Amino acid sequence: MAKYRKYILTGVIVFLALLLLILQFWRYLNNPWTRDGKVQADIIQVTPRVTGQVVELPIKNNQFIKAGELLFQIDPRIYEAALEEAKAEYEEALDTYRAQNKNVLAYEARIRESIANIDLAKSNIGALDAEVARTKAEYDRQRELLPQRATSVRALQAAQAEYESTIEYRAGAEASLVESMAALEQSQAELEQVRAQLGALGADNPGVRAAYALVEQARLNLEYTTVVAPVSGYVTNIDFRYGDQAVANQPALSVVDISTFRIDGFFRETFVRRIAPGDKAFMKLMAYPHLELEGYVESIGWGIARKDGTAGNDLLPMVNPTFDWIRLAQRIPVRIHLTEVPEAVKLRVGFTSSVLVMSNSAGTEQDEPVQSQ
Template sequence: MSKKIVFTSLVVLCAVLFVLLKNWYDLRNPWTRDGHVRAAVIQVTPNVSGQVVEMGVRDNEFVEQGVLLFQIDPRPFDAQLAQARAEYDRTGDNYLAQEQNVASVAAQLEVARAAVVQAESAIREIDAVIEKNAAELQRQQRLLPQRATSQKQVESAMAQHAVSLERRKGTEAALVQARARYNSAAAQLDEARATLGELGDANPNIRAARAALQEAQLNVEFARVTAPVAGYVTNLNLRVGSHAVANQPSLALIDADSFWIEGFFRETTVARIRPGDRALVTLMSYPDRPIEGQVESIGWGIAQQDGATGRDLLPQVRPTFEWIRLAQRIPVKIALGELPEGVLLRVGTSCSVKVLGGTAIPDEEARGYK
């Protein structure tokens, strides 16, 4: 056998061994070049509409939490606040006036009740007098045939009895009037209480005025839009004079404390990845400074490209080659450790990710699957 054949065989054997070892290593330590830097991007949205009168930041600037991003013209909201305060004060004054009216009508009702009691007492007294006069009249009438009394005394008894009956009619009329005044006062009290409503803080008018005042105060605060988190202002297009619209995003803020790596691994290697596995991340912008990380979670699904409804409501299915099957890629979230000095993360930049298989701590692995 010639030396050339032996050398060629050794080269081929080494190449095969290298490919096998590389394949084994890649299977044991999954690797992908399809990685990207991610972070929470907060769409800063004002709660009120108005003209921007002040900008507190510039594009691509880092801001601390609570720093002014932009100021909406506060004058309309200051005017609304003053109006709400005036309405709240007016509502309070009306409530006090209605409360005093209830107290006044209640006092009138007590006076009317006392008048009814007095009239009823007068009726009882006059009834006793009538009964006494009637008995005296009957006694005088029995004595007259016996000549034990005179006709004059009988007539006097009859006159007294008639006077007491007339007095009762007047007293009955007074009682009717007293009861009428009482019923009228009771109706007025019910009406006054209905107008007043619930007492104190439970009063609906007071609560409505207070709610309007609180809303006006909030709108004044909402006119000053501040950073909800510490982060980076990105792609700033808002300017002084722009019109900010409530509930519509005005600028983007990247949360500085939320960066992570999203790596897309072939489905043939995902089975060897576990939450808690160590990972090495190499940014394209810093190829010589790898970053240590740890697998935080593994995606449970990806969108299907086939089966969507198409023309005539039929499913869309793309033609494929029977002898070629491309492995799907599953997203894996990598939590980053401490960054090397001078390394800056930017959302959307590319990186390579290598997962060191079998390095997960059992507790971390179990926690990752909960």
């Protein structure tokens, strides 16, 4: 009996193994899969914005660093001096603006004074016109009375002198009016000239704005001497050493963003029609063959580059003829969003992965991006 029990147990084990093998084969037969998968992540190129000697380098290649931590420090002294110079030029621009503004105020005061003088001269002319009319009437009356011996020659002469004096006063008032009007025109012209030199008033003054912009630029350049990590991740490809000259707009190192780890699977085009965004996906890394990662399809590529397709005559693509009997299916990239990564797995960009997508499994809950431990 024990002998038969042994055979039965062996048969059950073999049956279960075959069943698992069949289920696994059915799984791969009915769901798209590929062995051409790669671990990917966003690689941030860190590029200095200013040029200068590296005076502090606290990091090393492949070191983990948090967002905002110091990557390297460029010598700030020349930029500190540039900031102080810009501040001095800004103060000078303010002083020039204030001086020109005082000139504007002075010319405006002169204009007000000229207007007041004009009003006074016009008022005096009005009063003198009445006085001229009165003295002329008196002078004419005295001339009419003299033949009648109703007045004296002395009274006539006095009336004549008063009349002529009043006319002279009026002429002087007119001259004063003309002079005040000329002074007004000159002050207005000079005011326009000073205003043109001054420009807009207050914060809109172009000279002040230009000087302030230089201060802000100098302040930014000084801030750019401190280069910090834009994201949390791993430092890689440090292309300089302490004391080297960092050059503006030339990449100095890269940071692998740990919040963007994903897997790009390249599926045969015959599989793509059975893949949809949101479908569950299971991955196995070559580095960790006994651990399974979970995720879902985030997106499917819409195009790949042609190997033969450069422009030829008439700007038409040149495609080499092929006489192969077997046509190879193209591979389309499918981005897999990772939702669960075992703690033992340390993701690295470039790892090889096998990917299995469960068709028609979309609609499940989608988690936030995972980070490599």
